[in-house]
Amino acid sequence: MESALLSASHFLPSRNREVGGLVRNFQSSFYGKVIFNNHSVRRENSSRYSGGAVIAAVVERKVKKETVIPDPDYRIPIVLLGLAGGFVYTNNLFPAAPVGLLGLLLLFQTTRVKFVFDEEALEVKIGDQLQESGENAFVGGKNRWKYSTFVNWELWWPNFPILVYFKETQTRPEGQVHFFPVIFDGKQLYDVMVERCGPSKTSGPK
Template sequence: MASALLSATHFLPSKSGEFGRLWLRSCRSSIRGKMLPTPLARRDPAGCGGGFVISSVLRRGATKRDTVIPDPDYRIPIVLLGLAGGLAYSNNLLPAAPVGLLGLLLLFQTTRVRFVFDDEALEVKVGEQLQESGENVFVGGKNRWKYSTFVNWELWWPSFPILVYFKETQTNPQGQVHFFPVIFNGKQLYDVMVERAGPSKNSGPGES
């Protein structure tokens, strides 16, 4: 992964008086008004003042990453609808029809489909309430893939991203390929993919 994870270590005693241990007095020990749960605190082995010392179990909470949802981007459906309109204006109705239908489909999908990057996986969700998208219609299984199963990924093309490709081994141990139209902010998508799934082979997109 491109980003290093922070970790919490034990607070150790220091004879020189430097900051080494966080004391929580037993009669008033609290964090934001709440007592520390017992799994997260342990008695000071020296028994000084009935204090508690924070355990390294806190490390888990410190390393959890925020959920990221790239903003929708309507540029691709708008370009397709514009192209369809131009073809229809020039009496090229045969190619205008499928291009226009594709543009309308992507316009609809842009309003409802979201890529949700949580702490451990990428998941495709739908709607304002971020409901589950159900089973993948092409390869089966849930539309959720752990970053640890990503083999590689690419964003085509960096200056105007149209497709995002990734290959994972969760769906198929031999490797399963996925293609999605980039109906999200390309810069945000690239940045979070680099952070969660490692760098791609191509360069990143420009500012959207």
Template sequence: MGCTLFSSPRVFSSPIKEVDGSLRNLRSSYFGAHIVYNKSLLRRNMKCSSGSFSVVASVLGKRVKGRETVIPDPDYRIPIVLLGATGGLAYTDNLLAAVPIGLLGLLLLVQATRVKFVFDNEALEVKIGDQLEDSGENAFVGGKNRWKYSTFVNWELWWPSFPILVYFKETQTKPEGQVHFFPVIFNGKQLYDVMVERAGPSKTSGPKES
């Protein structure tokens, strides 16, 4: 609510017909009323300022407690390795193995350019594209692709030196726990660091600096 002060001027009954002291009385009354209004305005402004300061302090307090949103950079090493293996298999005429590995490599290459892991203040969420569009419901277990850190039971990164899969188990989807596996198409070091910060330590060691 605003703290706007509306005040109406006082009406003075001056003895117009009286000559002696009429102007002096009028001035005294006017300036006296002006002082009263100023004191009232000051009290009102002090209350408004105090309330505004409390609101600002409250907002700043919430911002201080919040954590910044982290989005690990994309990583194309796994798709490149798979596509490289596909080329080697095709060169040796092993097309039966080359085709599925090549398709998987292409799929992960596309996914690495569009799928984002967004770590906000309270949850991990899967988003799509640079505009961070909603990824919809999980195609395998249902529910939104957003899981609060407080529901994480445990998580692992396989393998830390060259991360391929990230695994975590949460109780938000199912009370007994739901397991998730994702290919690591993100920067493994960034992913590990933010997972440790938001979801607690893992049994595995972190990826080595490249």
């Protein structure tokens, strides 16, 4: 949650003026709604000041970030399975086996693995019910990293994202590197990471 304090002082000809609150909604296709709620402000003349000086009340503005889950993207597993099929067709069975197995694995993972961007952290969850993914099998620790611990991140390659890389200091103070296949909508993934984790050196997917 973010808050800002605004104050203003004006001279008004009338004795009392009430300014109603203003609520504005902004809809983004990738990071949901951001709601600005400016509570009503009442301005009144004070008898202590000549000329009708007015003191505005303090206004609190709150901004809430919605939870974002990028849509699944099956392009990488489909490309790998197609490549494996090409190897089989040309009797290249040795490369066909690992490529085909990798394609099947990523196809399975695309149906179940979710990147969940909540208000303060990125978390890997499983299935439509968003179950906990448990400990990280490679580096240990929970598969949840606060945006404030991100050192840097990149999307490889922007026009056809294959890998997302990021480095964070939550798992290890000296920094821990992570690589994930982009089995999500690359544009959605890039936009929400820019918004939550800061800019990347790479340009966004086109």
